[in-house]
Amino acid sequence: MADVLTAEAVEQELGGLSGWSGDPTGINRSVELASFPAAIAVVDRVAVTAEEIDHHPDIDIRWRTVTFRCVTHSAGGVTRRDFDLARRIDEIVRSAR
Numbered sequence: 001m002a003d004v005l006t007a008e009a010v011e012q013e014l015g016g017l018s019g020w021s022g023d024p025t026g027i028n029r030s031v032e033l034a035s036f037p038a039a040i041a042v043v044d045r046v047a048v049t050a051e052e053i054d055h056h057p058d059i060d061i062r063w064r065t066v067t068f069r070c071v072t073h074s075a076g077g078v079t080r081r082d083f084d085l086a087r088r089i090d091e092i093v094r095s096a097r
């Protein structure tokens with residue numbers, strides 16, 4: 001079972017990312033894409049990556065704005081797996097813009 005990170009560890013890891021915020025209960029990032037189809041295309045790519053690493057974000061889609069929330073449900077909090085997923089999401093968003 002992955003270990004839930006402390007608030008200090010989450011804060012430190014967030015410092016290495018841009019656009020993410022949160023705490024040990026979850027980390028979040030909202031991104032605005034050029035269009036609704038562009039937003040869905042990003043979500044589709046994230047879905048493929050999530051399946052590959054067997055770790056899945058919660059996703060909220062509102063027109064062009066997509067909000068990703070990462071938490072390790074089986075651990076009941078944020079683990080290193082969530083930060084690995086967040087970095088992969090950032091790569092997908094960067095390449096979509």
Ligand code: HBI
Nearest residue numbers: 054055056057071072073074075
């Ligand atoms: N994704 N965010 C998240 N948290 C989990 O606990 C999780 C997951 N994806 C798949 C998964 N667990 C499987 O390994 C089973 O534990 C359900």
